[in-house]
Amino acid sequence: MKKFDINEDPHRRYNPLINEWVLVSPHRSKRPWQGQKEPIHSDNLPEYDPTCYLCPGNIRANGMHNPEYEMSFVFENDFAALKQEEIQFDDKATDTFFKAQPERGISRVVCFSPKHNLTLPEMPVEAIENIIRTWQNEYIDLGKIDYINHVQIFENKGSVMGCSNPHPHGQIWAQSSLPTEVEKTQNNLKSYFDKHQSNLLQDYLIEELKLNERIVIENNHFVALVPFWAIWPYETMIISRRHFGKITDFTEEETTDFALILKQLTIKYDNLFETSFPYSSGIHQSPTDGALHPEWQFHMHFYPPLLRSATVKKFMVGYEMLGESQRDITPEKSAEVLRNLSDIHYKNNQL
Amino acid sequence: MKKFDINEDPHRRYNPLINEWVLVSPHRSKRPWQGQKEPIHSDNLPEYDPTCYLCPGNIRANGMHNPEYEMSFVFENDFAALKQEEIQFDDKATDTFFKAQPERGISRVVCFSPKHNLTLPEMPVEAIENIIRTWQNEYIDLGKIDYINHVQIFENKGSVMGCSNPHPHGQIWAQSSLPTEVEKTQNNLKSYFDKHQSNLLQDYLIEELKLNERIVIENNHFVALVPFWAIWPYETMIISRRHFGKITDFTEEETTDFALILKQLTIKYDNLFETSFPYSSGIHQSPTDGALHPEWQFHMHFYPPLLRSATVKKFMVGYEMLGESQRDITPEKSAEVLRNLSDIHYKNNQL
Numbered sequence: 211m212k213k214f215d216i217n218e219d220p221h222r223r224y225n226p227l228i229n230e231w232v233l234v235s236p237h238r239s240k241r242p243w244q245g246q247k248e249p250i251h252s253d254n255l256p257e258y259d260p261t262c263y264l265c266p267g268n269i270r271a272n273g274m275h276n277p278e279y280e281m282s283f284v285f286e287n288d289f290a291a292l293k294q295e296e297i298q299f300d301d302k303a304t305d306t307f308f309k310a311q312p313e314r315g316i317s318r319v320v321c322f323s324p325k326h327n328l329t330l331p332e333m334p335v336e337a338i339e340n341i342i343r344t345w346q347n348e349y350i351d352l353g354k355i356d357y358i359n360h361v362q363i364f365e366n367k368g369s370v371m372g373c374s375n376p377h378p379h380g381q382i383w384a385q386s387s388l389p390t391e392v393e394k395t396q397n398n399l400k401s402y403f404d405k406h407q408s409n410l411l412q413d414y415l416i417e418e419l420k421l422n423e424r425i426v427i428e429n430n431h432f433v434a435l436v437p438f439w440a441i442w443p444y445e446t447m448i449i450s451r452r453h454f455g456k457i458t459d460f461t462e463e464e465t466t467d468f469a470l471i472l473k474q475l476t477i478k479y480d481n482l483f484e485t486s487f488p489y490s491s492g493i494h495q496s497p498t499d500g501a502l503h504p505e506w507q508f509h510m511h512f513y514p515p516l517l518r519s520a521t522v523k524k525f526m527v528g529y530e531m532l533g534e535s536q537r538d539i540t541p542e543k544s545a546e547v548l549r550n551l552s553d554i555h556y557k558n559n560q561l
Numbered sequence: 562m563k564k565f566d567i568n569e570d571p572h573r574r575y576n577p578l579i580n581e582w583v584l585v586s587p588h589r590s591k592r593p594w595q596g597q598k599e600p601i602h603s604d605n606l607p608e609y610d611p612t613c614y615l616c617p618g619n620i621r622a623n624g625m626h627n628p629e630y631e632m633s634f635v636f637e638n639d640f641a642a643l644k645q646e647e648i649q650f651d652d653k654a655t656d657t658f659f660k661a662q663p664e665r666g667i668s669r670v671v672c673f674s675p676k677h678n679l680t681l682p683e684m685p686v687e688a689i690e691n692i693i694r695t696w697q698n699e700y701i702d703l704g705k706i707d708y709i710n711h712v713q714i715f716e717n718k719g720s721v722m723g724c725s726n727p728h729p730h731g732q733i734w735a736q737s738s739l740p741t742e743v744e745k746t747q748n749n750l751k752s753y754f755d756k757h758q759s760n761l762l763q764d765y766l767i768e769e770l771k772l773n774e775r776i777v778i779e780n781n782h783f784v785a786l787v788p789f790w791a792i793w794p795y796e797t798m799i800i801s802r803r804h805f806g807k808i809t810d811f812t813e814e815e816t817t818d819f820a821l822i823l824k825q826l827t828i829k830y831d832n833l834f835e836t837s838f839p840y841s842s843g844i845h846q847s848p849t850d851g852a853l854h855p856e857w858q859f860h861m862h863f864y865p866p867l868l869r870s871a872t873v874k875k876f877m878v879g880y881e882m883l884g885e886s887q888r889d890i891t892p893e894k895s896a897e898v899l900r901n902l903s904d905i906h907y908k909n910n911q912l
């Protein structure tokens with residue numbers, strides 16, 4: 211009987227952060243693709259677009275003018291999924307099948323730069339440090355509101371990720387409840403902590419650094435790697451080396467190193483298919499419920515959809531929706547590809 | 562303080578099948594859309610396409626010829642995600658962070674019709690009955706293999722769902738393990754059954770029929786509804802009225818009624834935006850592990866991505882990937898829209 215070879219044979223891997231499995235089919239990356247291709251978007255955007263509702267000075271949907279901002283700029287989402295209003299709720303209205311509860315929250319938009327065409331990989335490190343400080347301020351500002359127990363910082367980049375405006379920006383959705391994925395993660399971090407009196411991601415990182423198979427970038431304070439249980443073809447996670455729970459725990463040096471690793475990772479992503487690389491990314495960190503959370507460790511997820519080229523993505527559809535996430539290329543192979551890519555942005559390479 | 566109004570206020574709903582929540586933002590459907598639009602595909606496909614690898618008589622990637630089939634036709638996927646080979650596995654190789662196990666299985670493709678351009682809503686009921694009998698045979702044939710414990714029947718329809726060929730077809734992935742979503746569902750069905758000695762979906766269906774707010778189609782043996790906890794804008798579920806666990810339990814009458822409800826539901830879907838409506842669908846039913854599963858009830862999920870028109874879909878991205886699924890239109894509203902759509906396919910309506 212053939213002996214199990216994780217680089218060749220179909221297998222499942224376990225994700226201890228959310229207690230779910232992923233099906234890995236290494237041999238399958240050879241299949242031809244005749245399906246839908248994503249459009250390629252122009253790399254030649256102007257620095258200022260008079261029709262963009264995020265550019266400085268321009269007018270937004272609600273009639274307000276953006277300030278002539280010079281670094282980053284934060285405003286309340288004009289079409290927020292959450293509302294701040296307190297709602298009176300009769301608990302007895304819930305039951306087994308029709309359980310619902312009002313949800314209170316705030317959605318904000320964070321413009322990363324006044325320049326319409328300047329994405330993270332092309333920004334100076336100082337500008338990224340400024341974004342990190344903006345995230346810190348928002349985490350504090352939103353987190354201190356008594357009904358806000360969770361602050362989700364994220365970015366949807368690229369039209370394939372439902373982003374309707376190429377102007378570099380992210381979002382923050384802050385709310386009363388822990389969202390489903392965060393609650394799952396917290397439960398698993400917590401039971402690991404209760405069992406081992408140590409931190410799951412901390413211990414995982416130590417093992418990954420020893421194995422050195424899935425590491426993409428390392429600096430003094432952060433490591434970017436393709437998790438063993440990654441579902442997206444080029445999914446990565448940035449983990450802090452030091453154990454702390456939230457973005458406001460950063461030292462000055464950590465702020466710089468985080469900015470650096472964000473820049474380097476997104477440069478590698480852009481270089482992969484020589485395109486402005488689409489992804490959704492976001493930070494998972496301690497809830498703002500006032501409790502101590504020694505089980506939490508600051509980390510950031512990158513979920514990029516592209517698989518083979520700038521136009522061919524991985525579809526998480528039928529089997530994946532009904533059964534389980536499935537990937538074709540192994541995480542080890544993806545990490546190797548990303549690791550070997552240049553640290554210089556392809557646009558700066560062109561003569 | 563404003564009293565909670567589920568039709569207006571942001572809220573979360575609980576999905577008892579998988580123990581997860583969804584964020585519902587009823588007010589948000591008003592936001593304008595400037596983002597990516599999906600291409601519209603031609604409705605004028607030929608009945609036979611000489612370049613299609615699924616049409617009768619044509620040649621497939623592996624060099625084999627399809628037979629001149631007249632109803633449905635099943636073959637092993639030429640680029641299967643699973644392999645049948647038995648793999649020797651040293652259990653000790655697993656640990657907390659790097660848990661992996663080989664997975665054995667079989668992937669098949671089910672052509673629904675020899676006609677390249679005939680999708681479910683346009684097929685005669687007898688042809689859909691024939692597909693159901695094909696699914697039954699496959700469930701028996703695959704399920705009796707001793708290492709196969711789960712048979713996932715599904716369809717990806719439309720290029721936006723990663724389907725690379727418009728020829729009407731679905732897939733079956735049969736494997737040793739229960740996939741993540743099925744295992745979650747089984748756990749929740751099981752604990753409900755253990756607690757109440759009755760079936761979760763059976764009891765849910767009774768309540769839904771009483772409330773009559775989310776029902777889309779009813780016939781003697783099946784009900785199609787928008788679940789209270791639906792995440793996709795026009796998500797539906799077909800539930801059998803009678804309690805049974807698997808497709809092979811159908812009576813003759815149930816086969817006909819299931820074919821009828823499949824046809825009617827997909828007609829309504831096509832009529833919604835007057836387009837060949839994309840979706841991923843699939844059957845959830847008893848595992849084939851040989852055990853009795855009184856907790857299971859046969860049901861089928863439809864996950865369609867479109868939100869506002871034939872070209873604007875809902876993106877499950879940043880917040881949804883990192884936090885929680887989010888929807889804009891309420892399930893009650895979606896059910897009303899679907900219910901009120903004609904039962905006659907829009908193409909047959911045109912003079």
Ligand SMILES: O=P(O)(O)O[C@H]1O[C@H](CO)[C@@H](O)[C@H](O)[C@H]1O
Binds near residue numbers: 528723
């Ligand atoms: O097997 P197909 O149709 O080529 O592929 C499609 O369905 C599969 C099962 O849901 C997915 O894994 C693929 O990402 C998708 O493109």
Ligand SMILES: O=P(O)(O)O[C@H]1O[C@H](CO)[C@@H](O)[C@H](O)[C@H]1O
Binds near residue numbers: 366372373876877880
């Ligand atoms: O808020 P935006 O950018 O308009 O919208 C985008 O991100 C949101 C948060 O992930 C999603 O709910 C939307 O489906 C997506 O189109």
